[in-house]
Amino acid sequence: MQTRTLTFALPGDITTLTGGYVYDRRLVEGLRAQGRDVAVLSLSDAFPTPDAGQMADAVARLQALPADRPVIVDGLAFGALDPDGVAAITAPIVAMIHHPLAQESALPADLADHLWRTERANLAHARHILVPSPHTRQMLIDRYDVPAERITVARPGTDLAPQAERSHPVDPPLILSVGILHPRKGHDVLIDALAGLRDLDWQAVIVGNPWDADHVAALQARIARTGLGQRLTLAGRVDDDRLRALYRQASVFALATRYEGYGIVFDEALSHGLPIVSTRTGAVPDTVPGDAGLLVEPDDAPALAGALRTLLADPDRRAACAQAAARAGAALPGWDDTARQVGRVLDALR
Known part of the structure; x- marks a missing residue:
């Protein structure tokens, strides 16, 4: 019952x-x-x-x-x-x-x-x-x-991106990071990694709800010290239309997280057919298929930069990862599947 x-x-x-x-x-x-x-x-x-x-x-x-x-x-x-x-x-x-x-x-x-x-x-x-x-x-x-x-x-559900929203990369390639502006998300590590890629042609946007003003200020100061200028944007919170547009325009999804119990944004990236660069921590290795991206150790900016360089400098490798990501994204469960799973738990309570 x-x-x-x-x-x-x-x-x-x-x-x-x-x-x-x-x-x-x-x-x-x-x-x-x-x-x-x-x-x-x-x-x-x-x-x-x-x-x-x-x-x-x-x-x-x-x-x-x-x-x-x-x-x-x-x-x-x-x-x-x-x-x-x-x-x-x-x-x-x-x-x-x-x-x-x-x-x-x-x-x-x-x-x-x-x-x-x-x-x-x-x-x-x-x-x-x-x-x-x-x-x-x-x-x-x-x-x-x-x-x-x-x-x-x-497992969290996913809204599969419509075909028209999946991948229309802009030039230069856009590196997109999505995650609350909190120390756990490792945006500071990503900023340092991007500073080591000045010789490549790219642009980057970090999207995330601010956790507190001091941390946001610290990230902004870190960006200023890199001298990357307009190549790297700390966008903060954006509306749904803007976020969908960024996913559509991106070539690579990157999150230098220090820990994830799951990480819904990885499924969002997969549903948009984006190759993923992230860290080998928590649930990330179980969430990101091995052929859909590259994982490095947490808090290792040079290794993260190396992974990003691999995908940016090798269009064929990037395309192969994108195809794997799209296949994985198409197989993800929906939110109705999540609700059914929880519903069975509730119905079993006595």
Whole structure:
């Protein structure tokens, strides 16, 4: 029998432009399309580091949910909630762990340890856990002691780009990077790599929702120091039409990420038939097919520059990777597939 009513709890605004929020929003839409009544509960956007008042409010609101109405809680909040408060939630909990909080970059050691402890404790109270990749599933088993049978991989869906939007590269070749302007995404490494390619003809655009003003300023200063001028644009947040145009015009997708629990943007790049240059970390090797691009170690700007040089200087190699990317993109699941997978988890709750 289907679970027709449920709550989806997450910090802040579900329309926020990051991969995790895109996943949450599309999942809610897909579950509603199945005929389910899904209420969205917005918790403080201060998570995963709320103050005492914000924590108390979030816990109280979750504890007030009906005991017969399951709640999916986004991991950005779930992993940081007070474990004693989570233990008193009577609604059946399904945790949505995009990637464990302690794996975030640039965390002080004491905060990383605190988040590891709270997330580990809270996962023990979840009836089931949803993750976007086999990599994240294995991490929860190995590092958080979650039984394998309580974890389901619900891979993010993809909207296959129409043929007209797939690939119309501009000249000089456009290198496109898409990812929140956050230290974990490694945009600083990409900037340094591009500085080593001055002898080649290219242009580059970095798109991403700003994480905080200080980090954006640091990236802008780094670009200024490279002397690349108009060749490299830090575009920040752009609208959907502009982003689709950039994917269509690009020749290479590059993201120097330091860690990914999945990385929806890689699927977007594949759906547009773009060769990918990224890093061998987290779920990236499982997400990016080996023949669709080149992966290097994280935080290695010279190696990243070398991979970009290979694709920029060798049109045949770039074309072969683009064809492989397009094949992989055409085989990706849709968001309705993701929703069906999660729907089966909800219907199995007792």
